[in-house]
Amino acid sequence: MHKPRMHLLASFDIAHLQYLDEAGRATQELPDFATPDTLLAFYRQMSLARLVDDRAVKLQRTGQLGTYPSSLGQEAIGVGTGSALEKSDVYCPYYRESGALLERGVKIEEILAIWGGDERGQDFRHAREDLPLCVPIATQLLHAAGVAFALKYKREQLDEPPRVAVASAGDGATSKGDFHEALNLIGVWKLPAVFVINNNQWAISVPRSAQSASKTIAQKAIAAGIPGLQVDGNDVIAVRSAVADAIERARNGEGPTLIEATSYRLCDHTTADDASRYQPEEEVREAWKREPLIRLGRYLRNEGLWSDEQEGELQRELAEVMEKALRAYSERAKDKPTAMFDHLYARLPEAFLEQYDQLAGEQ
Amino acid sequence: MHKPRMHLLASFDIAHLQYLDEAGRATQELPDFATPDTLLAFYRQMSLARLVDDRAVKLQRTGQLGTYPSSLGQEAIGVGTGSALEKSDVYCPYYRESGALLERGVKIEEILAIWGGDERGQDFRHAREDLPLCVPIATQLLHAAGVAFALKYKREQLDEPPRVAVASAGDGATSKGDFHEALNLIGVWKLPAVFVINNNQWAISVPRSAQSASKTIAQKAIAAGIPGLQVDGNDVIAVRSAVADAIERARNGEGPTLIEATSYRLCDHTTADDASRYQPEEEVREAWKREPLIRLGRYLRNEGLWSDEQEGELQRELAEVMEKALRAYSERAKDKPTAMFDHLYARLPEAFLEQYDQLAGEQ
Amino acid sequence: MAQITLLEAVTQALAHELGADPRVVVFGQDVGVNGGVFRATEGLQKTFGPERVLDTPLAETMIAGIAVGMATQGLRPVAEFQFMGFIYPGLDHILNHAARYRNRTRGRLSCPIVYRAPFGGGIHAPEHHSESTEAIFAHIPGLRVVVPSSPARAYGLLLAAIRDPDPVIFLEPKRIYRAAKQEVPDNGEALPLDRCFVLREGTDITLISWGASLKETLEAAEQLAEEGIEAEVIDPATLKPLDIHTVIDSLEKTGRCVVVHEAARFGGLGAEIAAQIGEYAFDLLKAPVQRVTGYDTVMPYYQLENNYLPDTEQVLTAARATMDYPGEGAK
């Protein structure tokens, strides 16, 4: 049988971005934003995220917190992303997000409250327009598309300043229809949206290789006709650079971007999980060598920007911050039961007053 | 600001296949299957599909049929696809499918019954394992993925011969999550499935350009890590060639393929639609120049394989076939009302016997 | 003033709110250039521009989901599902998000969305185009489910729905889209949500229905009047939250009730109404609450749809049996 002659219609490239390698060596000239101050701030925020996760897991172990999803090993993604947004931008997080939430000004005790089974945690004191943490996988990407539409609409129709919607999701989330529908919409409506995928190689026990035959997640952008790229998600400079560039383009009306940030989940999926059942030990050991905090620390030390002493001081400072937050969390009075009706509708319909009274009466 | 240096991770090409150009001239050596007999059979089946559509629309206009979706101008896709399957393969159609259904041995009166509001039309006398026509957009693609799994499973676990699931959908359907989830699954599970997209440029009134920013639909395969290509969907030889090749690879265990067949909807979306409200006249006029039947006819005439006389004879023969089918359709007795319960469950649960009796009593 | 259909009343309400409130955006499949497959959005894109009246790609999960995002940022999205049979891919976003956003964020963000969909059978449409699954939505905490059944109520209730600070599922009975005309002044006056409409006063029996079935229900009431039975006919209009008080008030007079709906019986809203009547009006009841409903079968292809849909005769039979109760077979 002879082979049909076909003509080339289109070609696509997917590229990878890295600034710091595993040993903390710069692989290319660092971007302008990477001043010592910024890098030290990254280091602090990643350290804080790690501490929050660590304490949260401990709280869960002692029955003071519900199921908790740590972001151990993926702090560069949250911090790199969160730090790239303007305050007025809108962040649309998934649930594995300590780093980004801290960047957005969400309070540690709010994060704890959420996982402690208290809706009031989602009533962020700051970041009032950010979306709440989102549990149903990938749904936040469609909300982010809607947010991006609203921001574009308000700019064009209501003369408001340009703002961008930034959403995050996991690698598993990219298998879901919501991901595709959202990506396709932000593409065809050219919305000011940036999607950052935390590719931590696992969706609970399902490895990346069992999620999709696609070589990269970045290439899924091609289906939507938008730019996609992969960054080293353990390199906070690369994450910040890629996200900031994408945000800038979105803000300038140049459309959306999909960013795959590769990392590794160095912890259980949540405190309800036991990753040793499925993560190969060897793979985990290798992944520890690439983790983001040590990497940035090495760079800083090589550059003479960081020392054991500073590390000690930082840890003491963060421990205090954490202590205060833990106190705020544990001192929080339990919400009143009728709260479940208070925010159900703007005004409770008459039809439910009887139930409201029953609930109130039972306390 | 300096531009980050990125390294290339992956490259992808999307190609286009054509054998006959608009004027019916071969643009390359035809494939082996394209014998005079086969091409004449294509011509006959495309003519029949066109006739069925034409008569169905007329039936609707005179109140003898419900809403009907013609495939005018897209006959090459149905016939090219349908003729590429083995009898034992499983076809998973959407609703705009006269050509393919006829190839599968579905009877004209069955097609009419379906659109005449009678479920019995879906109880195909032949093609007993093919899926019924599917109205909810893109859902059949997930069913096809399940069918492909079953065929692979039965081959591997139950020692049955290799079979392939072939599904069709429209361009609009590719925006739906089902498309993405199905494509991703057949990719990662390497299922024997072929998806053929009838890109007729419109989803009711929404043009292809408003569905997606992707340059081609074929490139959506890249997201799933599977081969994707575009064929000239007005060239029945190209369609048949591409689908047959993909089926062969699937049958050999080499995995799935996405095929975009470009065409144009030369009719209303359905009889309930008025395409003149949104299709630009000029565009329609241009599209008529590329339609598949005239194109193949020109080729056949150029090759001395077809004449006015033969055309007249064919039309007479098809008119008779159609006449017979119309009689069979109109003579069909109305289904009995209780049929709505007879096939609700394998055996009607006691709980519904009272309703059954009520319904039976009302007749 | 010209008389308009229920369908035109929908268009009129959408146009009014698009004109009155710059936060309102209308979107869905074919709602723009084509004006919707039923023409409910006819002319809106022309008047208000393609930035405010948008054709979406073909993806219902997306339609439901982006409305949530838009609403959280202060817009007033009005999203159309082309038919109720295609709304289900959007359910996740409606149930898990739109209905919960206010509660989850303790009031920080909310979802003033209207999800519109034509529903019900009787127009000889293809499969999946004739569904009535309002009970699914009415079971979801945090939602409102509204069904207009006249041009005036379509206009007034749609205005109210768009202005309501919480999500509303607005189901339009397509069988009566063009059935009757009424003068409906375009005065921007909303009708109250969460309130039943008493369409006909009566003292002998209470008939409750909504959407297209009200046609048969009102016909039955006329017929009953000729037989000397005065039926009170109630259109709940807002199915959730349900104004049971108006129903109970009616039962105080009549002590007898028939609920009529197209949807399948089992788990339909007739059950909830009957249950609440049982709870609140046990001692008033002179006969069991009867349900006249679609069968517990899949909505058939159109050849049999009239066999499926409740007809006037069935309403009459149930009403007469209810009036006669306990009847001759009583112990």
Next chain:
Amino acid sequence: MAQITLLEAVTQALAHELGADPRVVVFGQDVGVNGGVFRATEGLQKTFGPERVLDTPLAETMIAGIAVGMATQGLRPVAEFQFMGFIYPGLDHILNHAARYRNRTRGRLSCPIVYRAPFGGGIHAPEHHSESTEAIFAHIPGLRVVVPSSPARAYGLLLAAIRDPDPVIFLEPKRIYRAAKQEVPDNGEALPLDRCFVLREGTDITLISWGASLKETLEAAEQLAEEGIEAEVIDPATLKPLDIHTVIDSLEKTGRCVVVHEAARFGGLGAEIAAQIGEYAFDLLKAPVQRVTGYDTVMPYYQLENNYLPDTEQVLTAARATMDYPGEGAK
């Protein structure tokens, strides 16, 4: 014989059918290597291989949809949704396809699928992990909805569900996954679908519940017995089609009834049961059918979930009020 939990009974049934029928395949998120997040599929992949026990990508529409395709070609898919709160993206395929394939093709193709999902609250899980929306599924024509509430019923009903020629939504009450143990012989004997189980005989009042709430309901029955009230406790087990005869038979004795469920009240299955009792047992009823249910609110985050869930005290209060009816305030 060792005693096993409800969860282990599920595993035992799956293993039995995988062993007995080569057409059975089990799939879902994390059901393979990890044995399911609750360990319901523990060990199955090891025993039956990754071709028959499969981890899927993360996509619920897909899980629901491929089951349809598989079933039409003669397989017996058993699909797991990780939590009921994540089932909704699959609803379209369940409602529009699985439930209709037999009917649509007039019996040519059918969907012998089991869709499993853990449901209900009370385990301090995160948002969306504690839902009870069985009423949504029970409203869908063509489906079966089955809820086991003991290890033996989990085993016997799951076998029956897998063998049933039609689609079954099999909802596992996760709060009692490990609550009680029972000897459950692995004898491959199914229990009947479409039949209520009378868990306790009584003559004074009928208590109906399913899933985890049966715990509180049975506790209430014990307590009532101490007060001299003999409650009959019925577990419908198959919520749809509902075996109302067993309920009516019980009402013949008791004339009084309380329905208990976790799900929100409005449009919950308690309504359907109350409505059918009203229809079939009007003259037997000595008191209104009471519903003890979750509130018509969003299932709260776990701090308040116990305030949401019906407790034994509420069942007792309703039962006593029903016994006392019309009580002192009667006219």
